[in-house]
Amino acid sequence: xxxxxxxADTDQLQEFRDNRDLKLQDKKNENxxxxxxxxxxPATHGIFQNILQxxxxxxxxxxxxxxxxxxxxxxxxxxxxFYQITPLTDRxxxxxxxxxxxxxxxxxxxxxxxxxxxxxQYIRVxxxxxxxxxxxxxxxxxxxxxxxxxxxxxxxxxxxxxxxxIYEEVCGARLTTNMGRIGGMERDLSPKALHLxxxxxxxxxxxxxxxxxxxxxxRIFIDRTVGVGAISAERALNYGFTGPNLRATGVDYDxxxxxPYSSYEDFEFEIPVGExxxxxxxxxxxxxxVWQSLKIIEQAYKNxxxxxxxxxxxxxxxxxxxxxxxxxxxxxxxxxxxxxEIDAPKGEVYHSVEGGNGELGFYLISDGGxxxxxxxxxxxxxxxxxxxxxxxxGGQLADAILTxxxxxxxxGELDA
Amino acid sequence: MELTNENxxxxxxxxxxxxxxxxxxxxxxxxxxxxxxxxxxxxxxxLYDDKDLQVQFLTTMAGIHFPDHKGxxxxxxxxxHSLRHNFRLRIKVFTPAEDPxxxxxxxxxxxxxxxxxxxxxxxxxxxxxxxxxxxxxxIEEMEYHPMLKQYPLEDQTRExxxxxxxxx
Numbered sequence: 001x002x003x004x005x006x007x008a009d010t011d012q013l014q015e016f017r018d019n020r021d022l023k024l025q026d027k028k029n030e031n032x033x034x035x036x037x038x039x040x041x042p043a044t045h046g047i048f049q050n051i052l053q054x055x056x057x058x059x060x061x062x063x064x065x066x067x068x069x070x071x072x073x074x075x076x077x078x079x080x081x082f083y084q085i086t087p088l089t090d091r092x093x094x095x096x097x098x099x100x101x102x103x104x105x106x107x108x109x110x111x112x113x114x115x116x117x118x119x120x121q122y123i124r125v126x127x128x129x130x131x132x133x134x135x136x137x138x139x140x141x142x143x144x145x146x147x148x149x150x151x152x153x154x155x156x157x158x159x160x161x162x163x164x165x166i167y168e169e170v171c172g173a174r175l176t177t178n179m180g181r182i183g184g185m186e187r188d189l190s191p192k193a194l195h196l197x198x199x200x201x202x203x204x205x206x207x208x209x210x211x212x213x214x215x216x217x218x219r220i221f222i223d224r225t226v227g228v229g230a231i232s233a234e235r236a237l238n239y240g241f242t243g244p245n246l247r248a249t250g251v252d253y254d255x256x257x258x259x260p261y262s263s264y265e266d267f268e269f270e271i272p273v274g275e276x277x278x279x280x281x282x283x284x285x286x287x288x289x290v291w292q293s294l295k296i297i298e299q300a301y302k303n304x305x306x307x308x309x310x311x312x313x314x315x316x317x318x319x320x321x322x323x324x325x326x327x328x329x330x331x332x333x334x335x336x337x338x339x340x341e342i343d344a345p346k347g348e349v350y351h352s353v354e355g356g357n358g359e360l361g362f363y364l365i366s367d368g369g370x371x372x373x374x375x376x377x378x379x380x381x382x383x384x385x386x387x388x389x390x391x392x393x394g395g396q397l398a399d400a401i402l403t404x405x406x407x408x409x410x411x412g413e414l415d416a
Numbered sequence: 417m418e419l420t421n422e423n424x425x426x427x428x429x430x431x432x433x434x435x436x437x438x439x440x441x442x443x444x445x446x447x448x449x450x451x452x453x454x455x456x457x458x459x460x461x462x463l464y465d466d467k468d469l470q471v472q473f474l475t476t477m478a479g480i481h482f483p484d485h486k487g488x489x490x491x492x493x494x495x496x497h498s499l500r501h502n503f504r505l506r507i508k509v510f511t512p513a514e515d516p517x518x519x520x521x522x523x524x525x526x527x528x529x530x531x532x533x534x535x536x537x538x539x540x541x542x543x544x545x546x547x548x549x550x551x552x553x554x555i556e557e558m559e560y561h562p563m564l565k566q567y568p569l570e571d572q573t574r575e576x577x578x579x580x581x582x583x584x
Contacts, residue, residue, distance in 0.1 A: 066553065067551075067552060067553035067554065070553040070554065072562065074538075074563065075562060075563055075569055076569060078569070079570075110444060235526070237473060237499070238525060238527065239526050239527045240473070240474055240475070240525070240526075251499075258499075258502050259502070347443055347444070348443040348444060349444040350444060350446055350495065350504075350506070351444075352475075359475070361475065361476055363476065363478055363495070365480065374478070374480050374481075376476065376478035376493075378475060382530065382534075383476075383527055383531070385530075386526075386529055386530045387526070415553060416553075
């Protein structure tokens with residue numbers, strides 16, 4: 001089998017290279033310029049390479065190359081016990097790692113059939129929405145930087161630090177959070193964490209309103225973004241767009257509403273949609289989503305139910321340390337969980353959450369062992385980044401940069 | 417017509433025959449069934465065009481390797497979503513390891529382009545008719561398809577890491 005594949009490989013590869021060289025040769029005859037954008041260009045905010053064919057300032061064609069930070073998470077996951085896979089998910093969309101962590105936890109809980117208490121679900125909602133705010137905040141402020149407005153970026157960056165302070169109080173880490181456990185949260189919200197969230201809810205709306213005021217009606221910003229990198233709803237769906245990028249084209253698909261998870265059905269919020277699917281619409285949709293996220297956090301914060309912060313699932317959820325030292329059962333469970341000696345039931349599940357960039361899906365097959373048989377991540381960035389070529393063709397180089405930052409392509413999620 | 421797993425399955429069996437829509441089961445609320453590679457494109461096109469179903473969104477594609485299933489070692493999973501009716505379904509196609517050839521889906525879904533390249537890269541599926549079937553995340557010079565189960569994550573012959581407690 002290996003030899004067969006190998007010959008097919010090499011033939012195909014050679015054919016592709018010949019074709020590519022021919023195409024480049026053709027383009028050279030037309031006096032086009034080849035421009036290498038990336039892999040480490042400061043304006044790409046990550047490691048992506050695009051070989052552009054330019055006619056003056058206009059992009060005629062682009063060949064994207066990805067995979068520079070591919071870390072084989074799907075392969076690694078096949079050898080790790082379930083609880084050790086959470087840190088891998090952190091490193092996908094590192095701008096909103098709690099969403100990834102909790103999406104993964106919910107997938108495993110679906111496989112195990114664990115019921116999560118309301119309080120844990122509400123805490124998760126608060127943390128996920130905070131993560132969404134920090135994700136959108138980075139995307140929109142970087143869009144400002146790329147169009148020449150640096151001030152707003154530094155101003156809202158401070159608020160991201162406050163969000164990270166909340167993460168730190170809840171789980172101890174700031175960027176790659178590894179937050180929560182299979183079965184709930186690792187600890188309850190401390191009084192300090194509640195205080196920090198309350199402070200954030202008071203302070204942040206003013207900051208965000210000011211940031212919006214700086215860009216939304218800014219003449220330079222509008223000139224740079226309206227009509228740039230537009231995509232129609234039909235093409236966007238065909239390209240598998242989800243999240244804010246799809247909603248900017250006018251399609252109101254949001255996983256939180258269509259397939260509610262973690263008690264999202266309890267909250268009142270709206271799904272903002274755009275119209276033209278251009279960079280400006282994407283900016284507006286993300287702005288409005290930040291307000292909606294604040295609304296959700298407020299509701300969850302006010303109505304935080306009493307009860308336990310984790311499910312009663314001793315086989316999968318680590319017992320409290322005090323009990324490990326004093327009770328035989330707790331010690332056994334602790335040992336088995338940490339060593340990864342607990343077998344998961346057989347099954348096949350798909351669970352998706354609304355990540356910072358769209359539908360973040362986990363497709364998990366368990367054969368009844370200590371590790372997943374197969375774990376596939378549906379990474380929204382990977383799926384919609386392939387439309388980038390189509391979106392920038394015929395535009396100018398400076399517009400390509402803005403399109404890239406408004407798509408919010410995160411290299412970690414792109415390459416997994 | 418209300419879209420339930422049974423209704424849709426009945427409709428598909430009526431259209432394509434029982435020998436082509438088989439092994440239907442429901443592992444997690446999403447109906448899953450198996451079809452042949454001869455029918456996969458016609459089936460997905462039918463789901464796309466049908467007025468009642470409108471399954472027009474390709475959520476994801478994933479390769480799976482079952483080295484113990486002789487004659488059908490490789491599996492391609494297509495997960496589709498009807499955004500109109502919020503109905504999801506999962507289609508599986510099995511191929512032998514010596515002959516991992518499938519027709520391309522890029523003519524229906526532009527998004528299948530990179531998904532198929534990923535499946536080729538990691539599992540060695542060959543998609544006939546694909547516009548640009550080259551590796552996507554690994555280097556072009558790589559000579560194997562790393563997600564196949566015969567390639568262990570760690571070198572199994574290493575002797576300096578034996579530790580029975582950790583299952584190595």
